[in-house]
Amino acid sequence: MEIFKEFSIEAAHWLPHVPEGHKCRRLHGHSFQIQVHVAGPVDEHLGWVMDFADIKAAFQTIEDQLDHRCLNDIKGLENPTSENLARWIWNHLRADLPALSKIVVRETCTSGCVYQGD
Numbered sequence: 750m751e752i753f754k755e756f757s758i759e760a761a762h763w764l765p766h767v768p769e770g771h772k773c774r775r776l777h778g779h780s781f782q783i784q785v786h787v788a789g790p791v792d793e794h795l796g797w798v799m800d801f802a803d804i805k806a807a808f809q810t811i812e813d814q815l816d817h818r819c820l821n822d823i824k825g826l827e828n829p830t831s832e833n834l835a836r837w838i839w840n841h842l843r844a845d846l847p848a849l850s851k852i853v854v855r856e857t858c859t860s861g862c863v864y865q866g867d
């Protein structure tokens with residue numbers, strides 16, 4: 750079964766590789782909605798895959814690095830598209846959350862991406 754916990758990150762970014770005049774080349778901000786999914790068997794005694802609180806604890810170091818920052822300033826996020834952000838979160842979370850199965854990044858109400866590892 751798969752479970753998830755959702756987080757909200759307030760951050761600024763701009764996209765350096767889009768053409769001159771593209772709106773996303775200007776510095777702007779988002780309330781990024783980030784879902785962290787974990788998959789595994791349901792423990793029959795506890796009745797859960799894992800405690801949501803353990804996902805929250807694992808995500809804390811990610812939140813500390815991203816929240817209220819300009820994402821472009823972060824090593825590995827110099828081109829902070831949703832796709833690159835999802836992959837960056839995956840790569841930084843996987844060691845602490847081996848059952849990680851999916852990262853969903855929503856940049857706006859209508860735009861986002863889903864990453865399940867390569």
Ligand SMILES: Nc1nc2c(c(=O)[nH]1)N=C([C@H](O)[C@H](O)COP(=O)(O)OP(=O)(O)OP(=O)(O)O)CN2
Nearest residue numbers: 764772773777779829830831832856857858859860
């Ligand atoms: N594949 C991607 N496309 C775009 C990304 C991205 O990360 N990956 N990012 C952006 C911008 O950051 C932009 O802030 C969000 O894009 P967009 O959905 O166009 O934003 P709007 O709220 O203006 O969307 P409307 O539906 O047109 O109102 C751009 N593209």
Ligand SMILES: [Zn+2]
Nearest residue numbers: 773777779856
């Ligand atoms: Zn944006």
